[in-house]
Amino acid sequence: MHKDEARPLVSVCCITYNHAAFLAQAIESVLAQEAPFAIELVIGEDCSTDDTRRIALDYERRFPQQVRVLPAAPNRGIMPNLMATLATCTGRYIALLDGDDYWTDPHKLQQQVAVLEAQPGCALCVHDAEAFVEDGAEPPYLFSTKYSWLPRLAGPISQGSLVRFGWGIPTASMLFRRERLVPLPGWFRGVFSGDYTLQLLCSQVGYVYYLPRVMSRYRLHAGGVSRPTNNSLAHNRKRIFETRQLQRRLPAHYHPVFAKTLEELYFQRSALLGVLGNRRKQLAYLWQALNVDRSQLPRHLARIAKKLVRGLRLAA
Numbered sequence: 001m002h003k004d005e006a007r008p009l010v011s012v013c014c015i016t017y018n019h020a021a022f023l024a025q026a027i028e029s030v031l032a033q034e035a036p037f038a039i040e041l042v043i044g045e046d047c048s049t050d051d052t053r054r055i056a057l058d059y060e061r062r063f064p065q066q067v068r069v070l071p072a073a074p075n076r077g078i079m080p081n082l083m084a085t086l087a088t089c090t091g092r093y094i095a096l097l098d099g100d101d102y103w104t105d106p107h108k109l110q111q112q113v114a115v116l117e118a119q120p121g122c123a124l125c126v127h128d129a130e131a132f133v134e135d136g137a138e139p140p141y142l143f144s145t146k147y148s149w150l151p152r153l154a155g156p157i158s159q160g161s162l163v164r165f166g167w168g169i170p171t172a173s174m175l176f177r178r179e180r181l182v183p184l185p186g187w188f189r190g191v192f193s194g195d196y197t198l199q200l201l202c203s204q205v206g207y208v209y210y211l212p213r214v215m216s217r218y219r220l221h222a223g224g225v226s227r228p229t230n231n232s233l234a235h236n237r238k239r240i241f242e243t244r245q246l247q248r249r250l251p252a253h254y255h256p257v258f259a260k261t262l263e264e265l266y267f268q269r270s271a272l273l274g275v276l277g278n279r280r281k282q283l284a285y286l287w288q289a290l291n292v293d294r295s296q297l298p299r300h301l302a303r304i305a306k307k308l309v310r311g312l313r314l315a316a
Contacts, residue, residue, distance in 0.1 A: 016099025123206025
């Protein structure tokens with residue numbers, strides 16, 4: 001990387017927690033970037049219990065002009081840590097790279113910056129990536145294969161596609177304009193999917209441009225945030241909060257999509273509370289689910305009735 005300017009053109013925001021086995025590979029992939037502009041790597045290490053901070057500080061010591069580690073602080077959690085790290089980035093553009101992912105193309109940033117420089121209306125540039133399971137238990141796959149709604153050729157991704165199809169853009173592919181997004185609103189700290197929420201926020205201030213080129217690898221492992229406990233109440237609560245926030249802030253014609261998601265999340269929360277024996281809250285969320293879309297009430301009641309009959313037969 002070249003350090004031709006006092007202020008970097010690109011800041012790489014890297015949040016990391018207990019990534020001692022992976023962080024060096026992520027950092028090396030940033031240091032390997034070849035570009036005619038300055039790049040800084042800002043690491044938000046969130047009070048790891050392994051050697052993650054030691055590794056980060058070692059790179060800061062060896063590459064002080066390129067690597068900056070945020071001061072130690074009590075564990076913030078993923079979204080507050082992301083917000084704090086983004087807030088200290090100084091570049092015109094910000095790239096995201098979690099501590100357990102890495103880039104595979106040394107010209108990744110140069111290509112994406114060229115897109116943003118040539119297209120003022122573009123708020124976010126993304127690209128294809130390969131996902132792989134760390135233990136090799138499953139074969140790797142391309143995002144463009146699994147998420148077939150991604151464009152086959154280079155071009156824009158509509159806000160409607162992001163709303164309709166949900167998450168499908170790899171975090172480590174994102175490069176966006178800092179002044180259009182940072183600082184993030186306070187409610188962001190409560191969302192479940194930070195990268196997806198960022199993508200939708202970017203789509204509010206410009207279009208998303210996709211490069212159909214694999215330039216990063218997305219690691220799936222037991223400790224990764226992409227593999228949460230899907231049946232947890234905490235997961236469900238954050239998803240409900242996130243969906244409500246997006247429904248309030250995006251155009252009204254997307255409301256039915258978010259309403260459908262909320263309906264599913266309320267049903268899920270009701271079932272989880274039922275398993276825990278909290279009947280009062282179980283019924284309260286069941287009522288909320290039934291009232292999201294009153295036109296679907298007969299269908300839902302019929303489905304609940306069949307479930308009750310099935311349960312009575314099994315009990316008999």
